[in-house]
Amino acid sequence: MKKILYISGTRADYGLMRTVLARINEAPGLKLEVIATGMHLMPEFGDSVDEIVRDGFSIHRVPVRYERDTRESMAEFVGSLVVSLTKKVSEIRPDLILLLGDRGEMLAGAIVGTYAGVPVAHIHGGEITSTVDEPVRHAITKLAHLHLPATAKSARRIIRMGEDPGRVHVVGAPGLESILTGAFTSKEKLIRKFRINPDKPLVLVLQHPVSYEIANAARQMKATLGAVSGLHHQALVVYPNADAGGRQMIGVIEDFCRKNPSIQAHKNLLHDDYLGLLKIASVLVGNSSSGIIEAPSFHLPVVNIGTRQEGRERAGNVIECGYTRREITASLERALSDPVFSDKVRRCKNPYGKGESSKKIVELLRQVDFKKIGSQKRNFH
Numbered sequence: 001m002k003k004i005l006y007i008s009g010t011r012a013d014y015g016l017m018r019t020v021l022a023r024i025n026e027a028p029g030l031k032l033e034v035i036a037t038g039m040h041l042m043p044e045f046g047d048s049v050d051e052i053v054r055d056g057f058s059i060h061r062v063p064v065r066y067e068r069d070t071r072e073s074m075a076e077f078v079g080s081l082v083v084s085l086t087k088k089v090s091e092i093r094p095d096l097i098l099l100l101g102d103r104g105e106m107l108a109g110a111i112v113g114t115y116a117g118v119p120v121a122h123i124h125g126g127e128i129t130s131t132v133d134e135p136v137r138h139a140i141t142k143l144a145h146l147h148l149p150a151t152a153k154s155a156r157r158i159i160r161m162g163e164d165p166g167r168v169h170v171v172g173a174p175g176l177e178s179i180l181t182g183a184f185t186s187k188e189k190l191i192r193k194f195r196i197n198p199d200k201p202l203v204l205v206l207q208h209p210v211s212y213e214i215a216n217a218a219r220q221m222k223a224t225l226g227a228v229s230g231l232h233h234q235a236l237v238v239y240p241n242a243d244a245g246g247r248q249m250i251g252v253i254e255d256f257c258r259k260n261p262s263i264q265a266h267k268n269l270l271h272d273d274y275l276g277l278l279k280i281a282s283v284l285v286g287n288s289s290s291g292i293i294e295a296p297s298f299h300l301p302v303v304n305i306g307t308r309q310e311g312r313e314r315a316g317n318v319i320e321c322g323y324t325r326r327e328i329t330a331s332l333e334r335a336l337s338d339p340v341f342s343d344k345v346r347r348c349k350n351p352y353g354k355g356e357s358s359k360k361i362v363e364l365l366r367q368v369d370f371k372k373i374g375s376q377k378r379n380f381h
Contacts, residue, residue, distance in 0.1 A: 001029060001030070001031050002029060002030050002031065002095045002096065002365065002366075002370065003031045003033060003092070003093070003094045003095045003096075004024055004030055004031065004032050004033070004094065004095070004096050004098055004365060005033045005034075005035065005089070005092055005094035005096070005097050005098065005118075006021060006024075006032065006033070006034050006035070006097075006098045006099075007034075007035045007037070007085070007097065007098075007099060007105055007106065007108075007109040008034060008035065008036055008037070008040060008052070008105070009036075009037050009038030009039060009040065009103055009104070009105030009106075010038060010039045010040070010048070010103065010105075010241055010242075011039065011040070011045075011046070011048040011051070011268055011269075011271070012241070012288075012289075012290075013100050013101055013103065013105075013106075014040070014048065014051065014052060014271070015175070015271030015274065016100060016173075016174050016175035017100055017123075017174055018055065018178065018271060019174065019177040019178055019183075019357075019358045020123075020174045020177075020357060020358040020361050020362075021034065021055075021057060022055070022358075023358040023359065023361075023362045024361075024362055024365065025057065027362050027365075027366060028366075029366055030362070030365060030366065032057065032058065033058050033059075033060065033092050033094060034052060034057045034058065034059045034060070035059070035060045035061075035062050035085070035088060035092075036049045036052055036059050036060070036061055036062070037061070037062040037063070037064050037081060037084075037085075037105060038064065038065065038066070038077070038081075038103075038104075038105050038242065039065075039066075039241060039242045040052070041061060041063050041065060042065050042066070042242060044250075044267070045239060045241075045242055045267055045268060046239070046266075046267035046268025047268070048268050049061070051270060051271070060088055060092065062081070062084045062085060062088055063084075064077060064080045064081045064084050065077070065242075066242040066243070066244075069214075069244055069245060069246065069247040069248060070214075070244050071211060071214060071244045073244060074104060074132075074211070074243060074244055077104055078104040078107060078108050081104070081105060081108040082108045082111050082112055085108055085109060085112045086112050086115075086116065089112050089113070089116055089118065090116070094118055095118070095119070095370050096118065096119045096120070096121055096146075096365070096370050097109050097110075097112070097113040097118050097119070097120045097121070098120075098121050098123070098365075099120060099121070099122050099123065099140060099144070100122075100123040100124055100174070101123070101124045101133075101137070102124070102127075102129070102133040102134075102136045102137035102140065103133070103136070104136065106122075106136075106140055107136050107139060107140055110122070110139070110140045110143035110144060111143065113143070114143045117374065118374070119145040119146065119370050119373050119374035120140075120143060120144040120145050120146070121144065121145070121146040121147075121148060121365070122140050122141060122144035122146070122147055122148065123148045123149075123150075123171070123174060123357075123361070124137075124148075124149065124150055124154075124173070125137060125138075125140065125141040125144065125147050125148075125149050125154065125158055126141065126147070126149045126151075126153075126154030126155060126156075126157040126158040126161075127149075127150070127151075127154050127157075127312055127313070128157075128310075128311030128312060129289075129308065129309055129310060129311055129312050130210070130212075130307040130308055130309070130310040130311065131210050131211045131212055131307070131308055132211040132212070133211075133308075134311075138161065141158055141161060141163065142161065142162075142163075145167065145373040145374055145377065146167050146169075146364070146368060146373055147163060147167055147168040147169065148169055148170075148171045148360075148361060148364070149168065149169075149170055149171070150170070150171065150172055150173040150293075150352045150353060150357075151170065151172075151313055151351055151352060151353070152170055153313060154170075154313075155168050155169075155170050159380070162379040162380050162381045163380060164377075164378075164380050165380065167373060169360070169364055171353070171356075171357045171360040171361050171364075172352060172353020172354065172355070172356060172357045172360070173293050173294075173352035173353050173357065174357040174358065174361070175290070175293060175294050176293075176294065176297055176350065176352060176353055176354070176355040176357070177355040177356070177357055177358055178271070178272070178275055179275060179278075179294060179297045179298065179355065180297060180354065180355035181355065183272070184271075184272045184273075184275035184276045184279065185270075185272045185273045185275070185276035186276065187276065187279070187280050189276070190273065190276045190277060190280060193273070194236060194264070194277075195264075196234065196236075196280070197234060198280075200233060200234055201231075201233040201234070201282035201283075201336060202233070202234055202235070202236065202277075202280065202281045202282050203228050203231065203233050203234070203235040203236075203281070203282060203283055203285060203332070204235070204236055204238075204277055204278070204281040204283070204284045204285070205224065205225070205228060205235055205236070205237040205238070205284075205285050205286055206237075206238045206240075206284065206285075206286040206287075206288040206290065206291075207220070207221060207224055207240060207249065207285075207286035207287050207288070207305065208240040208241050208243065208246070208249075208286070208287055208288065208308065209240055209241075209243050209244060209245025209246050209248070209249060210245070210287070210306060210307060210308050211243060211244060211245075212307075213245075213306075213307075214244045214245040214248075216323070217244075217245030217246070217248045217249050218245075218248040218249060218251065218252050219323075220249075220305070220306065220323050221240075221248070221249040221252040221253065222252050222256075223323055223324055223325040223328060224285060224286065224305060224325075224328055225237070225252065225253065225256040225260075225263065226325045227285075227325045227328035227329040227332060228263065228285065228328075228332070229256065229260045229262070229263060230325075230329060231329070231332060231333075231336075232262070233262070233282070234262050234263075235262060235263045235264070236263075236264050236265075236266065236277065237253055237256075237257070237263060237264070237265045237266070238265075238266055238268075238269055238274070239253065239265065239266065239267045239268065253265050274290075275294070278290070278294060278295055278298050278300055279298050279300075281300060282301070282336055283300070283301045283302070283303060283332060283335045283336055284300055284301070284302045284303070285302070285303040285305065285328065285331075285332060286303075286304075286305060287304060287305050287306055287308035287309055289309060289312070291304055291309070291318065292304070292309050292312050292313075292314045292315075292318065293350075293352050295317055296314075296315035296316075296317050296348050296349070296350040296351075296352075297350045297355075299317065299345050299346055299348060300317060300345070301317055301319070301335035301336070301341070301342070301345050302317050302318045302319065302335070303318075303319050303321060303328065303331040303332055303335055304318050304319065304320050304321070305321055305322070305323060305328060306322065306323050313351050313352070314351070315348040315349060315350055315351060316344045316345065316347070316348040317344075317345045317348045319331045319334060319335055319341070
């Protein structure tokens with residue numbers, strides 16, 4: 001029996017991994033354990049750990065949180081999490097640590113696995129973005145022993161970084177599987193739950209702070225919501241993540257919602273609800289990776305603001321714009337009414353795979369000799 005430990009710090013990474021985790025949990029020869037930490041255990045962000053509990057996974061709570069709205073607090077979080085994870089990993093004694101993406105929780109897990117002698121498998125490595133996520137993602141790649149990138153381009157980057165080509169396997173984006181199988185909340189349920197008028201456009205807003213632009217976080221959120229409110233459409237805003245600047249943005253969101261009854265805000269959304277909203281929304285605006293990775297599968301127009309997703313592979317459903325209200329307004333109007341762009345969105349193809357990630361990942365986890373890949377890493381340049 002191989003014991004797989006997945007570390008989850010946010011509603012986003014857990015939602016993307018639900019199908020993979022479920023398949024691991026059911027696979028012969030594999031045993032799944034899940035650590036929940038960070039935003040999952042912070043009530044101000046919606047207690048998203050409850051979703052993991054409802055899904056029935058074996059979970060371990062590691063209560064390390066972001067204490068302040070600063071970059072220093074992000075560094076302290078990673079340091080504290082390394083200490084706490086070291087103790088928990090020693091108790092669980094996994095055969096492999098499974099990580100996704102580029103957040104501090106994943107970096108901490110990779111550090112602990114490396115020093116504790118536990119092999120690390122990394123999903124969504126090799127991608128290009130911006131902010132602190134970029135160097136963190138590549139640091140995890142250099143610490144990982146098994147690489148599970150979403151695209152062939154990402155795989156080539158990982159190999160150019162000196163990783164063993166034999167340990168790099170393209171699996172696609174795990175978040176697409178629920179979309180392509182239709183495993184999300186229906187339009188009818190969403191209309192009732194969120195009091196949506198199906199005859200009017202729905203603007204979905206999800207914007208996170210940018211680590212190198214913290215001083216501008218509130219202003220950036222204000223510009224986005226100003227543009228959205230100026231359209232006079234119904235809008236649903238999801239709280240940003242807990243990174244530095246996030247609490248500033250939440251203050252702006254709460255103020256706008258008090259003054260604009262057509263805008264509703266939610267601390268957290270169940271992943272099935274979020275996917276269902278992507279299905280019925282008229283446009284997604286902000287800087288979430290879901291606009292780049294998941295939205296193309298719904299043929300949903302996306303207005304991507306600023307630098308956070310800079311360099312990431314994308315389909316033809318995305319309009320890029322800057323942070324000013326004027327730019328965002330113009331981009332939203334184009335996304336909602338330009339027939340040429342609408343045709344491009346309808347024809348777009350998602351570069352992140354066909355929703356078969358969980359099967360590929362589980363097959364690899366069952367086949368790979370963890371002791372062999374956990375031996376000393378060597379640079380393959």
